[in-house]
Amino acid sequence: MSELQKNLDNLILRLDRMALRAEQAVKDALRAVAEGDVETGGRIDQEDSILDKEEVEIEQECIRLLALFQPTAIDLRTICFVIKANSDLERIADKAAGIGRRIKHFISDNIEVSKIAGFESLRQATLENLGRTVRMIGSADAEMARQIIDADAEVNRRYKTFIRAILVRPADHATAMDEAMTLILLARALERIGDLCTNIAQDVIFLKTGDIIRHSAVAEPKE
Numbered sequence: 001m002s003e004l005q006k007n008l009d010n011l012i013l014r015l016d017r018m019a020l021r022a023e024q025a026v027k028d029a030l031r032a033v034a035e036g037d038v039e040t041g042g043r044i045d046q047e048d049s050i051l052d053k054e055e056v057e058i059e060q061e062c063i064r065l066l067a068l069f070q071p072t073a074i075d076l077r078t079i080c081f082v083i084k085a086n087s088d089l090e091r092i093a094d095k096a097a098g099i100g101r102r103i104k105h106f107i108s109d110n111i112e113v114s115k116i117a118g119f120e121s122l123r124q125a126t127l128e129n130l131g132r133t134v135r136m137i138g139s140a141d142a143e144m145a146r147q148i149i150d151a152d153a154e155v156n157r158r159y160k161t162f163i164r165a166i167l168v169r170p171a172d173h174a175t176a177m178d179e180a181m182t183l184i185l186l187a188r189a190l191e192r193i194g195d196l197c198t199n200i201a202q203d204v205i206f207l208k209t210g211d212i213i214r215h216s217a218v219a220e221p222k223e
Contacts, residue, residue: 011079018086019134022089023092025044026193034114038107041100051090080203080207091192102186129152142204162187
């Protein structure tokens with residue numbers, strides 16, 4: 001095995017670990033919302049700086065390998081994939097941290113999000129597609145990548161259903177607008193996590209085929 005290949009394998013392992021940590025942060029944030037656990041929300045927010053640091057170190061290693069080995073073909077695509085997926089995983093962790101920061105609003109406004117129509121469906125669809133994305137990174141499975149892209153259409157549909165449920169809630173007290181904003185920001189964070197999973201899936205297809213499918217008919221989720 002060449003020195004470059006050893007370094008690339010190590011990068012993928014680091015990326016895989018980062019994906020697992022980002023996924024756990026999202027799971028913990030959603031559980032903390034359901035349980036009104038401000039302490040866990042704060043911990044997730046604080047630990048986000050660790051993933052920020054890891055993202056920078058992975059990107060720096062990619063740049064070092066580009067300069068040292070001047071890779072071509074699949075090796076070059078691997079480094080491009082790591083750089084882009086690395087950024088998207090850090091943004092997923094950021095969404096988890098943002099959810100964690102807002103738990104205090106759920107408590108102060110006495111919001112029981114699990115009782116609002118459509119939330120559980122959106123939560124489940126988001127976590128399922130995030131789980132697929134994490135498993136896909138290590139395997140670089142192009143078929144799974146296409147399944148993730150298709151499944152994002154379902155996440156979007158459930159996001160819209162949840163938003164409608166928020167907007168039709170009776171506004172019978174002074175904090176109704178604040179509650180709606182808190183819920184909409186939560187829904188938006190989950191919808192964006194779905195988008196970031198799609199980005200990573202598209203980059204896996206680029207890694208395996210060399211095809212850039214963003215903004216193309218191939219990349220459009222099936223209705």
